[in-house]
């Protein structure tokens with residue numbers, strides 16, 4: 058943080074049209090580059106900053122992170138507006154352009170991007186300073202104009218005033234003068250007790266546009282002359298085009314061109330429907346000699362074999378061999394997790410236009426810096442010549458954070474194949490989006506627990522088998538000694554005090570199904586196996602699941618606090634009434650991910666035929682300072698529904714290498730009638746904020762599985778749950 | 786040429802008669818509030834009204850919409866219930882990514898038009914065909930009740 062300085066871009070180039078104050082951050086040493094940016098036309102000049110105050114009294118926060126539903130734009134704007142003392146009603150948000158010098162994710166180094174529930178966490182100090190600096194310059198401008206001391210000036214709700222003389226000015230009235238002020242080198246940040254927006258309800262900035270149809274997603278971009286491309290993708294991963302016949306496709310009205318690209322054959326048409334009809338009319342002969350041809354059952358069989366052999370050691374503490382040799386009871390269980398599609402409601406798409414000076418991209422853009430590099434390499438231009446317009450994403454859950462720019466490159470290859478003649482909107486239909494891979498990897502876990510004669514948990518062995526996500530990503534360097542940290546996150550940092558513990562990992566490299574981070578990544582599976590297995594330990598030692606957890610969390614008071622809050626609000630220990638023929642149960646789970654701790658208590662009802670309803674989920678969360686409590690609630694509600702979809706319904710399966718699901722009939726999302734009542738309780742905290750987009754997902758499935766076990770005595774260890782096993 | 790009446794305006798479109806209404810609205814008329822989610826009548830993102838009744842525009846050939854009143858999210862605020870529902874959605878901050886929300890609102894307005902005070906069971910029946918990957922369902926339900934209160 059210390060090397061970040063604030064510069065006043067308005068002084069470099071005075072804003073003529075939209076006059077006002079613009080503040081940006083710049084890393085020293087790159088001042089020349091920043092100056093070059095500042096010489097750009099007004100429109101792009103203004104975008105290179107976090108805050109723009111217009112003479113028209115507009116307050117615009119420039120968000121460096123993608124808004125994909127998680128509320129980042131509102132949260133980022135809240136932080137700036139708080140320190141600025143802006144009128145929240147007048148605050149608007151714009152997506153930042155791609156520029157890692159200014160808009161990098163401070164958690165990731167010199168890289169711009171959104172992910173790992175880091176938007177608020179990495180921006181917290183940065184945006185507080187941006188807001189406070191803006192405020193200080195408005196105050197300085199007012200003091201100068203009114204010839205009064207700065208200390209006697211008050212700022213509130215977008216109005217600067219001098220109570221002693223009764224003078225007042227809006228931000229807009231001061232903006233042009235503020236732009237001429239020296240940038241203060243040091244600004245005082247507010248004492249949290251003076252927060253008026255942070256910790257309060259600040260309504261979402263995108264609610265209006267998302268309720269009247271005007272919000273703009275990539276799918277909604279139209280450019281003059283633009284063609285829509287729909288692609289015939291290979292039927293199996295690794296298959297390539299041998300030959301194709303486009304004559305029938307070209308005969309379809311609206312179809313303009315058909316081109317081969319590395320990943321298939323693209324049909325370009327004047328509109329989406331014509332492009333789809335053209336794609337469906339293509340006759341493609343695929344070369345499948347090098348294609349991946351295993352099915353899910355065969356992959357799982359291999360994983361189970363691998364799990365019998367020692368893997369790379371991800372974590373070791375104490376002496377597990379001795380602990381297990383001396384145990385009076387050994388428990389063991391294994392768990393299976395399928396591939397999962399992200400299945401955002403907006404299927405993947407991307408718009409690219411090639412011009413003389415470079416290329417311009419319109420996208421719900423999540424990985425600016427790596428994507429700039431990928432496209433620059435393809436077009437033979439410099440990364441800074443790849444201009445990216447960040448639009449809303451209709452969900453992502455990790456999918457738009459492509460680890461190899463896959464869908465952006467596909468769009469670019471099509472543009473290249475037509476020599477950049479016209480802009481292209483690549484549209485993946487739902488079937489493409491679901492079938493073309495980049496799934497949450499399939500995993501198999503084997504766990505063993507050693508219990509001594511006093512009923513204490515003395516040993517823990519956890520072996521995981523699954524593909525690496527980091528391999529082939531810009532973060533591949535994080536793989537050390539055969540351990541991809543995101544394969545074992547949540548397992549290696551088991552919070553429970555177990556004196557002898559080993560976590561081992563097998564990472565098969567011959568399974569060529571593309572895999573990717575999926576909302577909460579490794580914790581999607583590690584939370585399930587660890588939090589249901591600890592429940593089994595509780596049952597085997599005759600302890601209450603909450604009491605055992607609390608006993609083993611002596612060293613983790615934050616976990617214990619969150620767990621107790623959830624238990625308390627979730628009526629842990631009080632009886633549940635069941636109707637005749639129904640079984641009911643309550644389950645609990647706690648998990649830390651992205652430095653946020655979430656505990657959930659789930660209540661379930663199981664009918665005679667095994668059918669299941671999750672009635673209620675009570676969540677407790679510690680995510681540091683609650684910047685926007687209502688958004689925290691919203692994210693946890695959504696996370697519960699998202700995670701329950703996976704627990705109850707979802708799997709991507711392969712048969713002889715072919716993906717078997719292609720739309721929402723085969724890969725079901727939770728429906729409104731299945732949504733449990735969700736309550737959220739936030740642990741008060743003055744610590745810096747941590748993430749909220751993902752951490753609500755991991756504890757849900759284990760809490761539900763534990764509730765099912767409490768109701769029925771049956772342990773479900775495979776996702777999605779086979780509720781048929783619960784029939785009586 | 787096909788003649789359509791969309792949001793009270795008449796349009797002539799030059800498209801194949803089998804083109805789904807969804808793509809005519811989006812690509813030809815650039816009324817992009819109506820969304821594509823599945824193309825198979827499975828998600829509800831494309832919900833519009835034909836003569837006041839909700840329909841999945843992805844599964845409605847444009848030819849079958851000829852001579853009917855087509856209403857999209859862009860015109861829902863011309864309707865009293867539509868306005869009230871939008872206000873409830875904004876008050877409760879229902880949206881997350883927002884992509885499904887045009888469809889959710891169209892279905893919610895249709896429900897309230899027929900049933901001013903819907904029960905939870907009514908909401909289940911009317912809204913379970915509108916998928917939301919962000920799972921905003923709890924707030925969808927609450928906003929419908931909120932709108933019902935305002936309409937009472």
Ligand code: FES
Pocket residue numbers: 820821822823824825826827828829830831832841842843844
């Ligand atoms: S796009 Fe029409 S129902 Fe999904």
Ligand code: FES
Pocket residue numbers: 126402451452880881882883884885886916917918919920921
């Ligand atoms: S708000 Fe994202 S799909 Fe519903």
